[in-house]
Amino acid sequence: MALYSEKVMEHFRNPRNVGVIEDANGIGEVGNAKCGDIMKMYLKIEDDIIQDVKFETFGCGSAIASSSMATELIKGKPVSEAMKLTNKAVAEALDGLPAYKMHCSVLAEEAIQSALEDYQNRTGKKI
Amino acid sequence: MIYADNAATTKMSAAAIETMTSLLNETWGNPSSLYGFGQKAKEVLESAREKVAAVIGAQPRDIIFTSGGSEADNQAILSAAALGRQKGKMHIVSSAFEHHAVLHTLKKLEKEGFEVTLLDVHEDGLIRVPEVEEAIRDDTCLVTIMYANNEIGTIQPIREIGAVCRKKNVLFHTDAVQAIGHISIDVDRDNIDMLSASGHKFHGPKGTGFLYVRKGILISNLIEGGAQERGKRAGTENVPGIAAMAAALEEVSANMERNTTHQREMRDRLIAGLKQIPHSALNGDETNRLPGNVNFCFEGIEGESLLLLLDDKGIEASSGSACTSGSLDPSHVLLAIGRVHDVAHGSLRLSIGEEITEEEVDYLIRSVTEVVEYLRSFSPIWRDLMTGKKEFIL
Ligand SMILES: Cc1ncc(COP(=O)(O)O)c(C=O)c1O
Numbered sequence: 001m002a003l004y005s006e007k008v009m010e011h012f013r014n015p016r017n018v019g020v021i022e023d024a025n026g027i028g029e030v031g032n033a034k035c036g037d038i039m040k041m042y043l044k045i046e047d048d049i050i051q052d053v054k055f056e057t058f059g060c061g062s063a064i065a066s067s068s069m070a071t072e073l074i075k076g077k078p079v080s081e082a083m084k085l086t087n088k089a090v091a092e093a094l095d096g097l098p099a100y101k102m103h104c105s106v107l108a109e110e111a112i113q114s115a116l117e118d119y120q121n122r123t124g125k126k127i
Numbered sequence: 128m129i130y131a132d133n134a135a136t137t138k139m140s141a142a143a144i145e146t147m148t149s150l151l152n153e154t155w156g157n158p159s160s161l162y163g164f165g166q167k168a169k170e171v172l173e174s175a176r177e178k179v180a181a182v183i184g185a186q187p188r189d190i191i192f193t194s195g196g197s198e199a200d201n202q203a204i205l206s207a208a209a210l211g212r213q214k215g216k217m218h219i220v221s222s223a224f225e226h227h228a229v230l231h232t233l234k235k236l237e238k239e240g241f242e243v244t245l246l247d248v249h250e251d252g253l254i255r256v257p258e259v260e261e262a263i264r265d266d267t268c269l270v271t272i273m274y275a276n277n278e279i280g281t282i283q284p285i286r287e288i289g290a291v292c293r294k295k296n297v298l299f300h301t302d303a304v305q306a307i308g309h310i311s312i313d314v315d316r317d318n319i320d321m322l323s324a325s326g327h328k329f330h331g332p333k334g335t336g337f338l339y340v341r342k343g344i345l346i347s348n349l350i351e352g353g354a355q356e357r358g359k360r361a362g363t364e365n366v367p368g369i370a371a372m373a374a375a376l377e378e379v380s381a382n383m384e385r386n387t388t389h390q391r392e393m394r395d396r397l398i399a400g401l402k403q404i405p406h407s408a409l410n411g412d413e414t415n416r417l418p419g420n421v422n423f424c425f426e427g428i429e430g431e432s433l434l435l436l437l438d439d440k441g442i443e444a445s446s447g448s449a450c451t452s453g454s455l456d457p458s459h460v461l462l463a464i465g466r467v468h469d470v471a472h473g474s475l476r477l478s479i480g481e482e483i484t485e486e487e488v489d490y491l492i493r494s495v496t497e498v499v500e501y502l503r504s505f506s507p508i509w510r511d512l513m514t515g516k517k518e519f520i521l
Contacts, residue, residue, distance in 0.1 A: 012435065018505045033469035033508055036429055036449045036457070040507040056507040060431035060450035101450075 005095035011065035028114025039111040062101040070108035134478035140330035147371035175373035184313035196304040196325030197228040199338035203321040206346045211268025223463040252281035252411035274306035278460040279411030280420025289318025308379040326372030335372040386481040390418035400492030421477040427509035428502040447474040
């Protein structure tokens with residue numbers, strides 16, 4: 001039995017939206033090195049739409065796959081919709097995660113929330 | 128495929144498979160039966176005992192066959208504890224980086240009132256003999272220190288530790304699971320009272336192993352029942368498995384000199400190659416280590432993703448990262464040698480086999496270098512390190 005679903009492995013092997021956005025207007029970083037997972041999300045938001053999103057992740061296979069999937073789920077979407085992204089949605093889109101890896105999807109949700117909060121703080125816009 | 132996880136388990140040797148299958152087909156009697164067919168199995172069993180004993184310089188009657196290394200560790204420690212309790216000696220000395228078969232048994236004894244001193248293993252992964260001596264008290268009933276560590280491969284000064292135990296009149300047990308068949312062991316030369324071994328770490332079958340117990344030490348049973356193994360371990364013996372283990376051990380021991388000379392050379396080539404990766408560090412002493420063990424930490428990456436990408440390149444290896452253990456903490460061995468969590472998560476153990484080639488080693492070096500570089504390319508920690516926001520540890 002494989003550790004991860006095909007979908008997780010596919011996103012892990014070919015992560016979408018990897019890298020940084022130099023002129024991002026929302027950046028969020030969650031997790032810590034002690035626990036072995038850090039996710040950093042960069043958002044470029046224009047007209048309340050997530051025009052671009054990129055991530056950097058230090059972590060296990062499911063952390064990388066969760067970051068990748070989360071960016072896919074919010075790219076091109078209105079900010080209000082991204083705000084509602086849940087870890088469950090990330091895990092489901094990956095065809096599930098092992099129980100002890102669910103925290104990776106939580107981290108992805110939190111990274112996006114944190115980047116959106118940063119955007120709010122920078123722009124003073126309420127979402 | 129390059130299998131570089133021989134510390135986890137090894138492939139059975141042709142001799143072991145051949146021994147096992149022929150016994151399964153032909154000599155499947157019960158060694159306790161008195162008719163000739165059963166007695167033939169008994170002969171096979173006793174011949175295996177002789178072979179195994181010869182490898183470690185022991186007497187055949189001092190070998191108890193078990194289901195593996197874990198059982199042997201449990202039986203040795205619990206026996207010594209039972210003897211200690213009778214004399215009111217309820218203190219045990221061990222080390223912080225023992226296998227869980229030892230550490231969890233000690234934890235259980237602590238709950239029963241024993242006191243356990245876990246020695247520091249220092250940054251080089253080695254125990255200091257004077258510290259063993261200092262830790263031994265009047266009420267110490269056992270010192271248990273592994274011969275070689277399963278993660279970082281460091282070989283402990285067993286002979287000297289044994290000598291200290293002799294001098295202090297304390298029982299000495301060593302978990303030699305990773306060492307036996309790979310380096311020379313002699314229970315007399317090394318002053319060992321009890322020793323644990325496991326068949327599957329030297330090309331024998333899984334679920335086989337043995338405990339050596341020096342004559343005169345009263346061992347207690349984990350498994351009650353029939354009178355097998357001189358009454359010390361009940362249950363009809365796994366004759367095919369035991370004989371296959373003995374065949375495997377006999378073979379690796381006969382070829383040890385040749386095997387390990389080559390293996391050491393390959394190990395050192397691998398270490399030299401991986402050291403070229405910036406901000407990496409070898410875990411454990413470079414020379415006092417098993418001929419097949421290489422263990423590195425790479426800063427800025429996490430071990431599980433490293434393993435998965437190496438798997439894609441046809442390389443099987445392991446890591447002490449928390450993510451690979453299902454717990455929140457990285458390996459207790461890496462923490463014991465002073466690696467902080469941040470870098471312990473980025474560890475890689477390559478335990479190479481006897482027959483690895485130079486080309487394979489070079490492929491390992493290339494692949495690990497590539498994967499580490501790739502993972503660093505999108506690691507937020509690596510960015511912080513490179514931009515000076517965070518200081519390098521390695
Ligand atoms: C040092 C050490 N001790 C004990 C064991 C347990 O051996 P077994 O798997 O035969 O129970 C192992 C193997 O994982 C080991 O490496």
